[in-house]
Amino acid sequence: MKVPGPIGVFDSGYGGLTVLKEFVKQLPEYDYLYLGDNARAPYGTRSFETVYHYTLECVQHLFDMGCNLIVLACNTASAKALRSIQQNDLPKIAPGKRVLGVIRPTTEIVGKYTQTQHVGIMGTAGTVASGSYPIEIEKFYPDIKVTQKACPMWVPLVENNEWNKPGADYFVQKYIDELLSEDDKIDTIVLGCTHYPLLIEKIKQYVPNGTAILSQGEIVAASLTDYLQRHPEMEVLCSKNATRQFYTTDDPGVFDRMASVFFDTPITSQHLAL
Incomplete structure (x- = not known):
């Protein structure tokens, strides 16, 4: 008989907190355990094998800490590691547990927003x-x-607390202009990184009026709600005491200062040694 535990939320750093914030908003009764692998961030420029290895290691730690359900609230981990973990690793290491990602929930609904099909x-x-x-x-x-369109400067801007300053405008406009120069019929833009919601007000300034900008937090939270309703066997394994725990593989003091920007609430984290 499995013991109910918190829902695990994993990210390479801080971005997944924008997803966790929406989980707490839409599903406040559940317990959540957040792990940011800040010591090895960013994942975005690393190889498939490295991202897979790092992600699997963190997933295993979350399992060991009592999580039965984990959401990879990181696009890079979802893109490079999720399928292998689901298909190859879970049947061996934790057949009764589940790992979900953020890409599929977003792609399932994108067609509802675009009129031009671009x-x-x-x-x-x-x-x-x-x-x-x-x-x-x-x-x-x-x-x-x-x-x-790859936006290599956006995560550094956010993590160096430059996201709301005038210097960020150059790189926000640069990548949007490059994207739209490739296809000027685009009417829907997916922010495929959980850091990017912090830039959304600047992004809105440089896209044509009427462009839909999809941020993943609300989408993934709605998808998790649906998942729990459709899978009662997993829902009963998610504890409900409205607790939130935060862990980082780097310095908790540094993490806490930056994390409060993403989560909109002061937090206190603990160090997890890998």
């Missing part, structure tokens, strides 16, 4: 290189044309 994806170099978004969107909406 969609842009903005993400890290790793997410773009994986091709995960075009592959998944084609499964649900084969007629949609997808154009991707």
Whole structure:
């Protein structure tokens, strides 16, 4: 008989907190355990094998800490590691547990927003290189044309607390202009990195009026709600005491200061040694 435990939320750093924030908003009764692998971030420029190895190691730690259900609230980990973990590792190490990602929930609903059937994806170099978004969107909406744009400066801007300062405008406008120059019919842009919601007000300034900008937090939270309703056998394994725990593989003091920007609430984290 499995013991109920918190829902695990994993990210390479801080971005997943924008997803966790929406989980807490939509599903406040559950317990959550967040792990940020800040000591080895960023994942976006690392190889598939490295991201897979790091992600699996953190997933195993979350299992060991009592989580029965884990959400990879990181696009790079979802793109480069999720499928292998689901298909190859879970049957061996934890057949009764589950790991979900953030890409599929986003691609399932993108067709509801575009009128032109032209969609842009903005993400890290790793997410773009994986091709995960075009592959998944084609499964649900084969007629949609997808154009991707890697935005290597956006995560550093956010993590160095420059996201709301004038210097960020240059790189926000640069990547949006480059995306739209490849396809000027794009009317829907997916923010394919959980850091990017902090830049959303600046992004809105440089896209045409009427462009839909999809941020993943609310989408993934709605998907998790649906998942728990459809899988009561997993829902009963998620404890409900409305607790939140935060762990980082780096300095908790540094993590706490930056994490409060993403989570909109002061937090206190603990160090997890890998």
